[in-house]
Every structure is written in C-alpha cells, then in structure tokens.
Amino acid sequence: MEKEEVKKIIVETLKKKKGKTKFYLKDYYKMIPDMKARQVKNIVNEMVKEEILEYWSSGSTTLIGLKGAGKAHATEEGE
Amino acid sequence: MAKHETPMLDQLESGPWPSFVSDIKAEAESRAKNEKGLDYQIPQDCCDDLLGVLELSYKHGRTHWKHGGIVGVFGYGGGVIGRYCDQPEMFPAVAHFHTMRVNQPSGKFYSTKFLGDLLDIWELRGSGLTNMHGSTGDIVFLGTTTPQLEEVFFDLTHKLDTDLGGSGSNLRTPSCCIGQARCEFACYDTQAICHYMTNEYQDELHRPAFPYKFKFKFDGCPNCCVASIARSDISYIGTWRDDIRIDQEAVKAYIGGEIPPNAGAHAGRDWGPFDIHKEVIDICPTGCMRMDGDKLEINTPECTRCMHCINVMPKALRIGNDRGCSILCGAKAPILDGAQMASLLIPFIKVEEPYDELKEKVIEPIWDWWMEEGKNRERLGELIKRQGFQKLLDVTGIKAIPQHVAEPRSNPYIFWKEEEVPGGWKRDINEFRKYHQR
Numbered sequence: 001m002e003k004e005e006v007k008k009i010i011v012e013t014l015k016k017k018k019g020k021t022k023f024y025l026k027d028y029y030k031m032i033p034d035m036k037a038r039q040v041k042n043i044v045n046e047m048v049k050e051e052i053l054e055y056w057s058s059g060s061t062t063l064i065g066l067k068g069a070g071k072a073h074a075t076e077e078g079e
Numbered sequence: 080m081a082k083h084e085t086p087m088l089d090q091l092e093s094g095p096w097p098s099f100v101s102d103i104k105a106e107a108e109s110r111a112k113n114e115k116g117l118d119y120q121i122p123q124d125c126c127d128d129l130l131g132v133l134e135l136s137y138k139h140g141r142t143h144w145k146h147g148g149i150v151g152v153f154g155y156g157g158g159v160i161g162r163y164c165d166q167p168e169m170f171p172a173v174a175h176f177h178t179m180r181v182n183q184p185s186g187k188f189y190s191t192k193f194l195g196d197l198l199d200i201w202e203l204r205g206s207g208l209t210n211m212h213g214s215t216g217d218i219v220f221l222g223t224t225t226p227q228l229e230e231v232f233f234d235l236t237h238k239l240d241t242d243l244g245g246s247g248s249n250l251r252t253p254s255c256c257i258g259q260a261r262c263e264f265a266c267y268d269t270q271a272i273c274h275y276m277t278n279e280y281q282d283e284l285h286r287p288a289f290p291y292k293f294k295f296k297f298d299g300c301p302n303c304c305v306a307s308i309a310r311s312d313i314s315y316i317g318t319w320r321d322d323i324r325i326d327q328e329a330v331k332a333y334i335g336g337e338i339p340p341n342a343g344a345h346a347g348r349d350w351g352p353f354d355i356h357k358e359v360i361d362i363c364p365t366g367c368m369r370m371d372g373d374k375l376e377i378n379t380p381e382c383t384r385c386m387h388c389i390n391v392m393p394k395a396l397r398i399g400n401d402r403g404c405s406i407l408c409g410a411k412a413p414i415l416d417g418a419q420m421a422s423l424l425i426p427f428i429k430v431e432e433p434y435d436e437l438k439e440k441v442i443e444p445i446w447d448w449w450m451e452e453g454k455n456r457e458r459l460g461e462l463i464k465r466q467g468f469q470k471l472l473d474v475t476g477i478k479a480i481p482q483h484v485a486e487p488r489s490n491p492y493i494f495w496k497e498e499e500v501p502g503g504w505k506r507d508i509n510e511f512r513k514y515h516q517r
Contacts, residue, residue, distance in 0.1 A: 024248075024290070024455040025248065025287060025288070025289075025290070026290060026454075026455055037447075037450045037451055038288075038447070038450065041286075041288045041450070045156075045286040045287075045288075048154070048156070048286075049154055054149050055149065055151060055156040055247070055287065056147070056148065056149050057147060057148070057149075057151065057156065057157065057159075057160065057161070057246060057247040058146060058147035059146050059147060059160035059161075059178075059246055059247070060246075060247065060291075060292060061247060061248055061291060061292075061455075061456055062156050062157070062247035062248040062249070062287035064287070
C-alpha cells in the first residue's frame with residue numbers, strides 16, 4: 001500500500017471516530033492491518049512532523065490524535 | 080515578605096535534614112532580588128506561587144496539579160511533561176508550569192561550567208528549580224511556560240550540545256553507573272555503551288513507538304549502583320567468567336587487621352576485630368569459599384558473583400579478567416501486578432563495540448515482539464509473565480539453559496515443538512505396524 005493511501009485511511013478513520021480524539025499507537029496498527037507495525041509507526045510519526053497529527057502525553061504514556069482535535073490540556077476523568 | 084503564608088511548609092524546615100522548602104524559598108528570594116538583572120521569561124514570582132499551591136495542597140490533603148497535554152518541542156514525542164495548576168486565579172505564576180527532562184551525561188559526569196550553563200538557561204527561561212536527578216537519571220527542569228519550551232530546547236542543543244530525555248511511550252533516557260571511569264569493579268565500559276545506545280536509538284527515544292515506557296540501564300558489576308535489575312526492561316549487569324583474582328598476602332593482612340574491611344566504610348563504630356569466617360566465608364550465599372590453612376580458596380563454578388567478598392576485601396579480591404555482562408529482562412515498578420525484578424536471559428555476553436550482537440539478537444527482536452503483542456500500557460515484564468518466558472526465548476532465538484530456571488517446575492504440562500522431537504511428528508506407518516497391532 002502506498003504511503004499516501006495509508007495517511008488518507010488514518011485521517012478518514014480518525015474523523016469518523018466519535019467521542020475519543022486521542023488514540024494509542026496500537027490503535028493505528030489496527031487501522032492498517034496488512035502493514036508491519038514498525039512501518040505504520042514510521043508513517044504516524046511522519047504525519048506528526050507534517051502537523052496532520054499531534055502527540056498528547058500524560059508523561060508516562062503517549063496518545064496520538066488529529067492536530068487540534070479535543071482538549072490540549074490535562075483533563076480529569078469524566079470531562 | 081513572602082507572597083503567601085506557608086505555616087505547614089515552614090514546619091518542614093525545622094528538621095535536621097536539608098529541606099526542599101528552604102531551597103524553593105532561596106530561589107524565590109533570588110528571583111525577587113534579581114541581582115544578575117535578568118529579563119525573566121516566566122513570572123518572577125513563580126517560586127512564591129509554587130510554595131502557595133503546595134501549602135494549599137497540604138491544607139486540602141489533595142493535589143492541585145494536573146499533568147499531561149500536547150506540549151512539547153516540534154517533532155519530539157517526549158522530554159516535556161505538561162503541568163497545570165487547577166487554581167490558576169490564586170496562583171497565576173504557576174498556571175502553566177511544565178517539566179522538561181534533559182538527557183544527563185553518561186555516568187552523570189559534568190563540569191561546574193556545564194552545570195552553570197544549564198542554570199543560566201533555566202533561570203532565564205524557567206523557574207530556576209531543578210531536580211538532580213529524576214529516577215530515570217535525567218536532569219529535570221521544573222516549571223516553565225509553553226512558549227519557552229522551544230527556546231530552552233534550542234539553547235540545550237545548540238549551546239550545550241545536549242538533548243531532551245525520554246518520556247511517554249518512548250525509550251527512556253538510558254542510564255549507567257560511573258563505570259570504569261572511577262570504579263575498579265566495572266566489568267565493561269558502561270558509559271561507552273550508554274552513550275552509544277542513546278545515539279543509536281534516537282528515533283525510539285524521541286518518537287513514540289512502543290505500547291509504554293521502555294528502559295535500558297547499564298551496571299558495571301553486580302553491585303548494581305543504578306539498580307538496573309529492579310528498574311529496567313533490559314538490564315545489563317557486568318560479570319566475569321573466570322576466577323576471582325586472589326591476593327593471598329592481602330587476605331592475610333585483612334585477617335591480621337592491617338587493612339580495614341569494606342575499605343573502612345564501617346569505621347564509625349567498634350565492630351571488633353575482622354573475622355573472615357563470620358563476615359565473609361560463612362555468609363557466602365553459595366558456600367563456594369573456604370580457608371585451606373591460611374589460604375583462601377574459591378570454587379568458581381559455584382560462585383554467583385554476589386560481590387560481597389569483593390566488597391569486604393577489595394584489596395585482596397578482584398573481579399576476573401574474562402569480562403562481559405549478563406542480560407536480564409522485565410523489571411518494573413508496581414503499577415500493575417506488583418513490582419518485578421528482572422529475569423536472566425543471557426548469563427554472559429562480551430560487551431564490545433559496535434554491539435551488533437546485542438542489538439540484532441536481543442534488543443530489536445524483543446522490541447518487535449513487544450510492539451506486536453504488548454497491550455497498551457503493558458511493560459515488557461508483564462508481557463513475559465502473560466505469554467511466558469519460553470516465548471521470550473522463542474523470539475530471541477535463545478536456547479533454554481538451567482540458568483533460566485528460577486524454581487523447580489510448577490507447571491506439569493510440556494508442549495514440544497516438532498523441531499524439538501527427533502524425527503518430528505511424522506512416522507513410517509508400515510514400520511510402526513511391524514511392532515504394534517491394529
């Protein structure tokens with residue numbers, strides 16, 4: 001699968017999600033099941049560099065979401 | 080006069096030990112005076128507000144900090160931890176007060192100039208408060224605002240030739256003991272490999288690739304000064320294969336009281352004369368030592384390199400000459416499933432640049448397995464527990480050996496693979512029928 005096609009699938013899948021806006025890297029692997037995890041990881045990180053996606057870090061764990069989607073700061077459970 | 084009344088914090092200063100409260104107050108005072116005439120880039124009274132919010136937390140018995148967020152420097156997924164105060168109106172100077180992790184030099188060697196330069200950046204662009212060192216070994220900068228993050232990062236990388244450390248689902252800043260620079264027990268150059276791995280795995284350090292955090296720690300000997308056996312997903316502990324070198328004359332000198340045991344570390348009290356039986360031979364965990372007349376003997380195959388005898392009599396006993404390291408996997412703190420010590424994977428491997436064997440046969444196969452099979456927020460030690468140590472041996476292609484066995488078998492089931500059974504699963508049915516009726 002072409003890299004651009006993968007990026008398109010990722011963006012479309014994220015846009016369709018309701019509720020949550022940030023996801024574990026493993027959730028991205030599931031979006032592209034036929035591709036090796038390491039390759040998907042590289043593409044996701046490239047999309048962060050291109051400012052399509054952005055990291056959200058709690059300090060111990062990192063989540064990734066569409067840039068600008070959801071809250072940027074720390075949130076409490078239930079918010 | 081202090082900005083906030085802090086009676087409970089003041090009480091913490093009354094003990095005989097150094098107080099972090101006094102340190103924060105000293106920095107608050109220094110910022111208020113500003114004798115260097117700095118153009119502070121974050122609020123000058125941030126340390127006062129920090130004391131205020133801490134006092135409030137003591138009063139309420141709960142924290143007023145939130146953590147996490149999108150803050151960071153461009154292209155990096157770690158190194159910055161967003162911190163926000165949930166009482167920004169009361170304490171505006173610490174409303175945004177992010178932590179930055181700075182990669183410590185290997186062995187934590189730095190000149191006073193380097194420390195001074197770090198602080199010059201941090202007094203100008205942050206709170207001036209640091210934590211030397213965080214539990215992963217990083218130099219921790221406590222408290223700055225979002226616009227200062229890129230500025231600090233630029234100065235660290237361009238002026239001080241250093242980098243941010245790891246946080247989030249990344250490889251965390253590798254850390255090592257002081258090693259051969261100062262310690263005669265070091266069995267390999269811990270600083271060299273720590274520096275190498277930090278550079279080699281930059282991508283894993285800065286761009287999240289894993290289900291959770293991952294730590295390397297390098298200990299030069301089994302004294303484990305950086306506690307790699309308890310704190311790291313892959314622990315490298317220096318060891319040797321040949322005999323402990325014995326200087327029999329020095330042994331006699333210890334017995335005769337001419338050399339103080341433990342290099343004089345227990346000199347503050349009168350423990351009586353040194354007794355080699357009571358203090359060394361009889362408490363050897365494997366009973367591998369004995370005195371033959373006035374000669375000390377060690378049965379090397381029985382020795383587990385616990386280091387006790389060497390620590391007690393460092394002038395008489397020295398590490399062997401055939402040196403390398405043991406590799407252990409899966410240590411972690413107790414968030415899920417209790418704290419875990421690392422399990423031995425490789426009893427001995429030579430530690431030589433360019434470390435290809437380590438990278439290709441151990442580190443990368445383990446990462447591939449964990450990235451594929453690890454659940455979100457699951458440490459390597461938990462994956463090993465869930466799928467079994469045997470699976471770890473499978474993915475690394477390492478053959479099971481007695482050293483992998485921690486206790487007698489408690490699981491009665493053995494599942495053989497076809498390649499492990501002579502002849503495999505297939506058989507010649509006609510040959511079988513010669514001896515067995517239908």
